[in-house]
Amino acid sequence: MTAHEALFRLYYDKLLHIAKGYLGIIEDAEGVVQNVFLKIWEKKKNLEKVNNLGSYLHTMTKNACLDLLKHQRVKTNFSNNYYEERIAIRNQFIKDEAASLVIETELEERITRAIDTLPEKCKRVFLKSRFEGLKHSEIADIMHISKRTVDNHISNALQHMKLHLKEYLTLFIIFLKNF
Amino acid sequence: MEVKKILKYINETASKEEAREVEAWINASQDHAKKFNLLKAKHIASTFDDTINSADTNQGLFRYKTNIEKSSKNKSKNLKQSILKYAAIFIIAIGTSYLFFTENKLEIPEDTITLELENGDIKIIQDDGNAQFVDSKGNTITTQKGNKLNYNNSNISNEEKLVYNTLTVPYGKRFNIVLSDNTQVTLNAGTSMKYPVKFIKGHNREVFINGEAFFDVTKDKAHPFVVKSSDLNIRVLGTKFNVSSYPEDLNTKTVLVEGSVSLYQEETYKPKKATLLTPGHLAYLNKSNNAISLEKVDVSLHTSWINxxxxxxxxxxxxxxxxxxxxxxxxxxxxxxxxxxxxxxxxxxxxxxxxxxxxxxxxxxxxxxxxxxxxxxxxxxx
Structure with a gap:
């Protein structure tokens, strides 16, 4: 099991639920969430700047939904004012920050709970580095990256660690980047 | 509004009438919208289990892996990769605004003016020709006299549904349209406009533009005239103004000659959020940061292309x-x-x-x- 697969298993159904809430149609939501994960995979490097994975994924999902709505807006030919109005309501809902916060808080809560039930293999990948005490140079060897890169990643990660959850997820990011 | 009703709407168990009622309530004020949003957010937060129980993560993962494979295969075509990337960006940039323009296009010489009818048929407009275009029932939609298409004298009966035509002017040419409300539009080179053959009572007068055009809008307070481009909407009651919104330009420019216009970027018009433009001024919309800035200008600089x-x-x-x-x-x-x-x-x-x-x-x-x-x-x- 790779880190990407673990990430997918951890977040897929939750993001799917949120996207379905935004779009109203499960098939649309599935497409959107697939695109979000594909983007994550294609742009691993962008993850370096991320310190809250849940919030990052939620934002990506929101943006993907907004894009889709924009597309639908063009497609409807504007011939149907009523339909356009519905899209506008969905649109402003996605952009509402108070609403976003409610959803994101619940998402984080769910992730915390889900981590405890993560598949064993996936847990091991993570624990190996953090809790089995592998040295940075050893991680570097295993992952085929320079020791300095590992140093940087770890120190960046440590800066953002405040909660157990964040610690877990930040390290997750390190795996993803080097996958 | 009763919370029960709103929840029904959120659950998607409301009837059509009920849904319309809730939507009207949401649109009535920002407070209402905020209330609705919070209610909906809480509803989403409390129903995670519904989706989680029914979601097929394994199937999702399978799709994800297939997607990654496809994506990697594309990447391995290293040689053309960067070119393709730009091509894709280009297609998307144009594509979003051209979606309704380019479907069903036949092999038509690039340098001809074309008129796309509602059913997708594409007619070639001869420069300085005279022609008549009719719909399937034999009603005249529009007549061409020289470099002008006139929709003001069509004998189409007042239908309920808006029927659209799209006029596309290639590089090196200009063309004029008289819309059904007698609004005069001049399209500059490299411009497409989509517009209803006949405006309908009780609906805003809406047209869609990609490129540059000069509008002389007939006054009709009951039916605001809205010009929509890919990133800016311009709402007027009756006035003369110029819009330049070429996809390849970094700015969308609106210049007002007389009257007044409101510019807005939201889907629906909200007076408080709109930017008001006064005569002799140019509004720049910077596409990279969506900021609108105003500037006093010599109007003739921006309208002289008409001649x-x-x-x-x-x-x-x-x-x-x-x-x-x-x-x-x-x-x-x-x-x-x-x-x-x-x-x-x-x-x-x-x-x-x-x-x-x-x-x-x-x-x-x-x-x-x-x-x-x-x-x-x-x-x-x-």
Whole structure:
């Protein structure tokens, strides 16, 4: 099991639920969430700047939904004012920050709970580095990256660690980047 | 509004009438919208289990892996990758606004003016010709006289549904339309406009533009006239103004000649959020940060193209070249970076391209070569 697969298993159904809430149609939501994960995979490097994975994924999902709505807006030919109005309501809902916060808080809560039930293999990948005490140079060897890169990643990660959850997820990011 | 009703709407168990009622309530004020949003957010937060229990993560993962494989395969075509990337960006940038323009296009010469009818048929408009276009029932939709299409005298009965036509003007040409409400529109080179054959009572008058056009809108307070471009909406009651919104330009420019117009970027018009433009002013929408800035301008600079003039005031050379390319349907390459950023002020009234190039050569020491095949290409050398 790779880190990407673990990430997918951890977040897929939750993001799917949120996207379905935004779009109203499960098939649309599935497409959107697939695109979000594909983007994550294609742009691993962008993850370096991320310190809250849940919030990052939620934002990506929101943006993907907004894009889709924009597309639908063009497609409807504007011939149907009523339909356009519905899209506008969905649109402003996605952009509402108070609403976003409610959803994101619940998402984080769910992730915390889900981590405890993560598949064993996936847990091991993570624990190996953090809790089995592998040295940075050893991680570097295993992952085929320079020791300095590992140093940087770890120190960046440590800066953002405040909660157990964040610690877990930040390290997750390190795996993803080097996958 | 009762919470119960709103929840029914959120659950999608409301009837059509009930849904409309809730939507009207949401749109009535920002407070209502906020209330609705919070309620909906809480509903989403409390129903995670519904989706989680029914979601097929394994199937999702399978799709994800297939997607990754496809994506990697594309990446391995390293050679063309960067080019493809740009091609894709280009297609998307144009694609979003051209979606309704380009479907069903046949093999039609690039340099002809075309009219796309509601059913997707594409008619070629001959320059300075006279023609009549009829719908399937034999009703006249529009008549062409010279360089003008007139929708004001069609004998289509007042239908409930809006029926659209799209006029596309290639580089090197201009064309005029008289809409059913007698609004006069002049389309500049390289511009498409989609508009209803007949406006309907009780609906906003809406048209969709991609490129540059001058509007002289007939006053009708009950039916606001809205020009929609890919990133800006312009709402007017009756007025004269110019809009320039070419997909390849960094700015969308609106210049007001008389009357007043409101600019907004949201889907629906909200007076408080809109920017009001007064005569003699230009509104720039910077597409990269969506900021609108206003500036006092000489209006004629922005409207002289209607009569075939080209004018620019302190305009970078590269922008001037783009204008010339559109106006004369040529390709112009400039090999000097410095020159591209140098600004010029000039005005040419119905001049030939050769005359304009000569003027630059004589006054600014610019060298150029002209190739006529396969397409007319001008290369400017430092």
């Amino acid at each position: 075939g003039s080209i004018s620019f005031k302190h305009e970078p050379f590269k922008n001037i070249l783009k204008k010339l390319e559109r106006q004369y349907n040529v390709v112009i390459k400039c090999e000097s970076k410095d020159l591209n950023e140098t600004s010029f002020t000039a005005r040419f009234d119905n001049a030939s391209l050769e005359y304009i190039l000569k003027t630059f050569r004589n006054n600014y020491d610019i060298k150029y070569t002209i190739e006529n095949k396969p397409n007319k290409t001008i290369t400017i050398k430092p």
